[in-house]
Amino acid sequence: MTEPHLSEAVRRDPAATAQALEGALRRYARPDRLAALLRSARTDPRLLGLSEVRPWGNRMVLHEDPASGARLRLQHWAGGDKDPHGRPHNHRWAFASTILHGSYVHRLYGDVADVERRLAGGGGPARPLLERTESAGSLYVLSPQAVHSATAAAGTVSLLLRGPAVGEYAVRLDRDLTAFAERKGGVASEGRRERPERPFGTADADALGTLLSTLGLLD
Numbered sequence: 265m266t267e268p269h270l271s272e273a274v275r276r277d278p279a280a281t282a283q284a285l286e287g288a289l290r291r292y293a294r295p296d297r298l299a300a301l302l303r304s305a306r307t308d309p310r311l312l313g314l315s316e317v318r319p320w321g322n323r324m325v326l327h328e329d330p331a332s333g334a335r336l337r338l339q340h341w342a343g344g345d346k347d348p349h350g351r352p353h354n355h356r357w358a359f360a361s362t363i364l365h366g367s368y369v370h371r372l373y374g375d376v377a378d379v380e381r382r383l384a385g386g387g388g389p390a391r392p393l394l395e396r397t398e399s400a401g402s403l404y405v406l407s408p409q410a411v412h413s414a415t416a417a418a419g420t421v422s423l424l425l426r427g428p429a430v431g432e433y434a435v436r437l438d439r440d441l442t443a444f445a446e447r448k449g450g451v452a453s454e455g456r457r458e459r460p461e462r463p464f465g466t467a468d469a470d471a472l473g474t475l476l477s478t479l480g481l482l483d
Contacts, residue, residue: 278407281358282358282407285426286360288334292336292425298326298482301327306466310328311328312465315464316460316464317463319342321340321343321416322340324468325337332427337424337425337426339422339424340421341418342418342419343416344418347416351437351439352441353412353413353434353435353436353437353448356408356429357408357427358408359424359425360403360404361404361405361423362401364422366417366418366419366420368415368416368420370398370412370414371414372395373392374393374410377409379411383442389441390442421481433447434447
């Protein structure tokens with residue numbers, strides 16, 4: 265399942281990374297390939313170990329490309345107020361995302377530096393520059409510096425392909441949307457309270473597979 269062109273492109277520049285991520289995600293999202301990835305990942309200890317059970321939804325890593333640092337993640341959104349994705353944040357990596365089922369309200373705020381300048385100038389709380397609904401078939405790519413938020417309808421299913429990490433941490437605005445109050449590194453830097461309450465296992469993978477099959481998303 266390795267994407268050789270992705271492995272080569274993400275080493276060059278942001279534009280090449282974005283193009284490679286988008287093209288690879290379109291191929292991974294095909295029903296036949298998605299089914300094969302699920303079958304392969306459901307008993308893979310490393311991929312299961314990278315997957316997560318969270319109050320706001322389960323996230324299953326279907327594929328990892330060590331050569332490029334790319335990682336493919338299937339996300340089942342529970343929705344609700346506990347989802348931290350509803351607060352503006354950026355990521356340590358560029359990524360492409362597509363909606364397989366359901367929808368979410370997607371708000372774009374500009375780059376981290378732009379948001380900080382507006383807040384420092386008394387422009388708070390932060391307000392989105394663009395708001396749109398991502399629905400089934402939507403596909404977009406964001407850079408590591410892009411600040412965004414997503415409020416998902418319960419039951420939404422999405423597929424995300426991330427590139428290599430280019431920063432030590434990502435940031436998230438506080439609940440008042442007036443300052444970047446949180447920094448988040450990778451899994452290795454998480455404290456006990458930040459980690460999932462229980463491991464993601466084969467039963468969780470099978471539940472996601474059954475869901476996707478019921479929704480007609482697999483061959």
